[in-house]
Amino acid sequence: MPNPFRFSGVVAEPAFCDRLKERREMRRYIESSQNVLLYSHRRYGKSSLILKVFRELKNITPVYIDLYGTTHADEFIAAFLKGISSLESRMDRLMKMLREKIRSVGLNFSVDALTGMPTASPVFNRSAQDKTIDELFAVIEAFSRKKKLAVAFDEFQEVAAYGGDAFEKRLRKSIQQHDRIAYIFAGSQKHLITEMFNDRKRAFYLLATSFPLGRIPTRDYAKWIKRLYRNAGRSIADALIEEVVALCENHPMYVQEFFFNLWEAREPSFEHLDRVKCEMVAKRTPEYAYLWDSLTLNQKRALKLVALTAGKNIFAAQNLNKTGFRTASQVTAALAGIKKTGLLDKNKTWKIHDPFFRRWLTSEQN
Numbered sequence: 001m002p003n004p005f006r007f008s009g010v011v012a013e014p015a016f017c018d019r020l021k022e023r024r025e026m027r028r029y030i031e032s033s034q035n036v037l038l039y040s041h042r043r044y045g046k047s048s049l050i051l052k053v054f055r056e057l058k059n060i061t062p063v064y065i066d067l068y069g070t071t072h073a074d075e076f077i078a079a080f081l082k083g084i085s086s087l088e089s090r091m092d093r094l095m096k097m098l099r100e101k102i103r104s105v106g107l108n109f110s111v112d113a114l115t116g117m118p119t120a121s122p123v124f125n126r127s128a129q130d131k132t133i134d135e136l137f138a139v140i141e142a143f144s145r146k147k148k149l150a151v152a153f154d155e156f157q158e159v160a161a162y163g164g165d166a167f168e169k170r171l172r173k174s175i176q177q178h179d180r181i182a183y184i185f186a187g188s189q190k191h192l193i194t195e196m197f198n199d200r201k202r203a204f205y206l207l208a209t210s211f212p213l214g215r216i217p218t219r220d221y222a223k224w225i226k227r228l229y230r231n232a233g234r235s236i237a238d239a240l241i242e243e244v245v246a247l248c249e250n251h252p253m254y255v256q257e258f259f260f261n262l263w264e265a266r267e268p269s270f271e272h273l274d275r276v277k278c279e280m281v282a283k284r285t286p287e288y289a290y291l292w293d294s295l296t297l298n299q300k301r302a303l304k305l306v307a308l309t310a311g312k313n314i315f316a317a318q319n320l321n322k323t324g325f326r327t328a329s330q331v332t333a334a335l336a337g338i339k340k341t342g343l344l345d346k347n348k349t350w351k352i353h354d355p356f357f358r359r360w361l362t363s364e365q366n
């Protein structure tokens with residue numbers, strides 16, 4: 001029986017666990033053409049959730065636009081064009097639809113080697129960028145008059161880096177006029193994406209409903225994991241499942257990776273858990289060391305402080321002393337700097353977000 005767990009890229013059934021509540025909520029927004037801002041840390045399952053909901057839609061056409069890696073408006077246009085190519089599965093119809101409406105830029109048509117579907121790409125004409133973007137939105141607007149649409153811009157925070165004010169305003173102008181399209185803006189850099197939508201001065205202010213994506217509850221994991229074991233004619237104790245999920249702090253990718261590694265053990269035991277845990281920390285050491293080296297001295301101290309105290313009483317004199325700080329304001333400044341990297345979260349207390357990074361940090365390795 002092949003290993004059913006997947007820890008890279010988008011996951012679909014049977015490697016997709018539940019998210020019933022989120023699927024229902026997302027569907028409700030899409031059906032009423034409400035725009036959504038879906039955000040979480042990386043690898044929590046935003047893309048997987050969007051594509052899962054898209055497969056389940058009835059009478060609404062999905063369009064998925066992946067902006068990951070785009071660094072300027074030309075690439076935004078290319079990604080947009082690729083995304084809307086899925087609206088037609090026949091080359092002749094796709095050519096007709098796009099050629100009629102997109103006149104500001106030349107188009108190339110080809111067959112996608114991966115999917116076998118026809119796809120369009122632009123032949124650049126930078127002076128016409130603004131016009132091209134308007135035309136792309138006009139294509140989906142025209143389509144939406146026949147049938148409602150759900151359009152996802154995944155990794156939308158990329159736009160914040162290259163778009164600029166005028167670019168964002170241009171997008172907004174079209175988006176806010178479309179009442180039969182639900183736009184889903186998904187992003188993984190919380191500070192970038194929330195600033196874009198929550199800052200009064202920005203073009204996207206209040207353009208979408210916030211949809212923070214959380215971790216998956218232990219109960220749901222347990223049902224799903226037991227099913228995968230059962231399907232392979234195997235079994236696993238509840239106590240083990242609960243322990244693994246707790247070790248991974250319910251982080252979707254880590255839970256998958258942990259069970260992927262554990263799958264090799266015919267009869268998994270608590271000893272296996274320990275081994276897998278150490279291996280997962282060891283495997284990430286180069287990545288963590290690189291991160292560590294990119295921090296300033298006070299940021300390193302602040303991370304150790306949070307790790308040592310589990311975020312409690314971090315400003316107590318004895319804790320400051322232990323980590324080499326002289327004043328509380330040094331700590332505050334260092335924490336603010338690290339927060340931008342996404343390594344730390346603050347709810348009531350500061351917390352190192354990645355449980356394996358925390359283990360690495362408090363282990364013998366440094």
Ligand SMILES: Nc1ncnc2c1ncn2[C@@H]1O[C@H](COP(=O)(O)OP(=O)(O)O)[C@@H](O)[C@H]1O
Pocket residue numbers: 006007008009010011015016017018019040041042043044045046047048049188252253254256257
């Ligand atoms: N619903 C889910 N059930 C189980 N694992 C999931 C689920 N969603 C995400 N994952 C895990 O997280 C990883 C990253 O998912 P992805 O959708 O790419 O996240 P994001 O788009 O938030 O970065 C997947 O490879 C998988 O291991």
Ligand SMILES: [Mg+2]
Pocket residue numbers: 046047048154
């Ligand atoms: Mg993603």
